[in-house]
Every structure is written in C-alpha cells, then in structure tokens.
Amino acid sequence: MLTIHGIKTSDTMKRARTWLDDHGIAYVFHDYKVSGIDRQSLERWCAAKGWDTVLNRAGTTFRKLDEAAKSGLDQDKAIALMLEQPSMIKRPMLEGEGVLVVGFKPEIYAAELKA
Numbered sequence: 001m002l003t004i005h006g007i008k009t010s011d012t013m014k015r016a017r018t019w020l021d022d023h024g025i026a027y028v029f030h031d032y033k034v035s036g037i038d039r040q041s042l043e044r045w046c047a048a049k050g051w052d053t054v055l056n057r058a059g060t061t062f063r064k065l066d067e068a069a070k071s072g073l074d075q076d077k078a079i080a081l082m083l084e085q086p087s088m089i090k091r092p093m094l095e096g097e098g099v100l101v102v103g104f105k106p107e108i109y110a111a112e113l114k115a
Helices: 011-022 039-049 075-084 106-113
Strands: 002-006 027-031 093-096 099-102
Touching (some): 039 099
Antiparallel strands (some): 002 093, 093 099
C-alpha cells in the first residue's frame, strides 16, 4: 500500500492525489498537520534521498526562520527542524514497497508506479 505524506491544503498535494485517483492507484493519505511525522520516517527518507532533498527550503516556513536556525545545517539539524515544523518537509512524499518519490511530477509517478 502506498502512503502519500503531506498537507491537505497544498496545491501540489491536491494535484498528486488527483493523479493517483485518476490512475486508480490506492493510497493512504498522511497529513503532517494532523498526525505529525516520526523521526524514523525522516531518517529513512534522508538516508534514501538526502536531507537537502527532503527539507523544503523554498517554503515560507523555512524562509521565516532566523539566520541562526538556518546556519550550519546538517542532517541532524534538518531533521530536528522538520520534526518541529513538518511543513518544512517537501511534499508530497510518496512511499510504498520499493517506492520513494519526493515531490510530484506526473511523468515520475507514471514511471515509478508503472501507470
């Protein structure tokens, strides 16, 4: 079973969920704002994709951080920031057996899910 992690109100999340629905692909939606995220998931994603890929530096939440919080970033500090404020995690994160996709691009979903 696939799990799509993100925030319900995100436009990118809406597009990704619509794509999955349109292709008849079953998934479970995990909302960071409602359920949070656990350290183990973040560590797994960072190990597979790199913390700099998983951390959403382009988002408003990250940009509003003071310079001290942004300086000296490494995996441990990035994970701590994402645990504290899950909106700093890139979205969506699509995860399932043998599948881990960061962000949404229809062609990547099609290739990864063979849809």
